[in-house]
Amino acid sequence: MSLKDIVQDRINQMEDLEQRKQLKSIVSGLFTSLATYQEEMNARLEDRIFSEIVDSEEMHTIYVTICPRKDIDPIHDFLYPMLEEDLAVPVLHPKSINMALSEKRDIFLYTLFLACDYPMIQKLIANKPLFQGKMITNKGEYSIEVVLQQSQKYLLEIEKLYISFLKSALSWKTVNHPYANKFFDIHLRSMNGELQEGEVVQEISIHLQEWDAFKRTDIIPLWNIQRLNITTAGFPFPALDRVNYEHNLSIQKHGTGNGYLIDSEETNIRFMKRLPESLVVVSPVEESKQWNIIKITQPKEINETDYPYTLVSNKRKDRFLNRYANLQSRTIRTKGELFRMIDSFEAATSLKLIDLTVIEERERESNTYDMNPFVSENIRIDQNKKVLRITFDSELEDDYLIYDLISFLVSEIQSFFPEYRCEGVLK
Incomplete structure (x- = not known):
């Protein structure tokens, strides 16, 4: 029963008809309008609350695999490189190599993947062996000595994703990334001679002893994370607290069936909420701007034969x-x-x-x-x-x-x- 119905019922119970007439005149002129306004406000608040979507767990499922650099599809609509810079082939500069060696510093050459189990990885990290190899250039061949260090760059990307979940007020679920700890950075420790100006490194071959059978070069990890820049649609309007502003970001063209997070590097964010076809970012920023958004792309269907290495997830x-x-x-x-x-x-x-x-x-x-x-x-x-x-x-x-x-x-x-x-x- 609405508030107007309750008031009308009480009026109808009055026995004095004159008093009933006067009270009905007063109520219909003032109180009824107030009750109608209150009901409209309640309805608007209810619509606002229920229009916000509680992202299902499936929207935030993370898929992971690895792929040779040469086989990566640049227009793939599901899996993307964890780091865009992995798409570029590393370029070695003779001057940088000579300077690092003269200063007794190790210098990074490239990253490789070891397709071996975790106990073998542990053994490599614990022993820290030096490996012998060759560096072939357009002017000759050099003997080199290298050391392997477990790469942290992909683990750092997972940590950034964790921060994005926290900023977006979503519960964290462990990312099932069995490949992340199997990438190792190769650092040059020494070589017999110096590279000349204009000398181009054509090939580096290294023998990894008992780990040699497991090495894979030019391998890149992929996951279903895409980074977007979405501009505020229209003008921000004041939030209910009269301090912050609500920025509406349309996600229609990016797919409403995917998960979305605020990028971990974004600042001045109070919170974000999800609507059926948009995101609402609440922030003290008054002007329209581009927001860094993480899109967690969900596949329509998965064909395991499309991936040279096992596709895994935390689903x-x-x-x-x-x-x-x-x-x-x-x-x-x-x-x-x-x-x-x-x-x-x-x-x-x-x-x-x-x-x-x-x-x-x-x-x-x-x-x-x-x-x-x-x-x-x-x-x-x-x-x-x-x-x-x-x-x-x-x-x-x-x-x-x-x-x-x-x-x-x-x-x-x-x-x-x-x-x-x-x-x-x-x-």
Whole structure:
């Protein structure tokens, strides 16, 4: 019953007809207009609230793979290079190389990919061996000595994405990127001689000892993240707080079925909300401007044969129980709930969780790693935590990504059990 109906009902209950007539005249002239205005404002507020879209989890699914540089499609509408500069072939300048070597500094040559499992990666990082090779130029051949350093540039891009999720007020889900820690930067340590002015490096060959069979050159990581610049549509108008301004950004031509985030490098952002065909950025900026937006492109269909390397994601299986559980903000209390959570990921299709064990401390070096090293735990002291050991079984033990897939699942579990140090074990 509306407020006008309530007032009319009370008037009709008055027995004195003269008083009823006078009160009805007063109410219809003043109170009814006020009630109508209030109802209109309530309706506008309701429309404003319900027009805002709560982005579904599927809109923010991250897909990842790698591809040879020569095979990258520059007009692909789904996967994009993590770093645009990877598309350009590195150019080495003789003067820079000579100067670095004379100053006893290592100089970056290029980045390569190692298609080996995580224990082999650990061994390489721990031993820090020097490798021998050759540098062939248009004027001769040189013996060189190089060292490998694990590349951090792709891990940094994932961290920037995490900050974008925080700025967009969205919950973070671990990015399943099994390739990110397998890229290594090659740095020149020494060479027999100096390059001459105008000398052009044509080829660099390096023997990586026991890792040589796993090296892949000119490999670039791809994901479904596209960076956009979207200009405010029309003029910003004052927000309800009368301090900030609302900037409306149209996303119709970019696809309304994709996820959108505020870029981590954007400043002066209060929050962003999603409408059916636009984004609304609330900011103290008064003028129209271009905003850096991250588009998380969702595929219409996926053909696994289109990708030379395995395409992986952090997508959950489409089940009613999983969708219902995602809406509940509950702490995991039982093994059954934890088993269900792990099984909810498509990445767990080839894995089977066998057991959970709590031990006082690690008995050996773990073969899994944290995929969210940028998420800090400032409340509990890591040294005082017990270890939650999670045992998996798999038929794909020869897959070089197996420990990385386990690391992804363990990293998700870690967010639910911050009081433990979680590690995965392959049976």
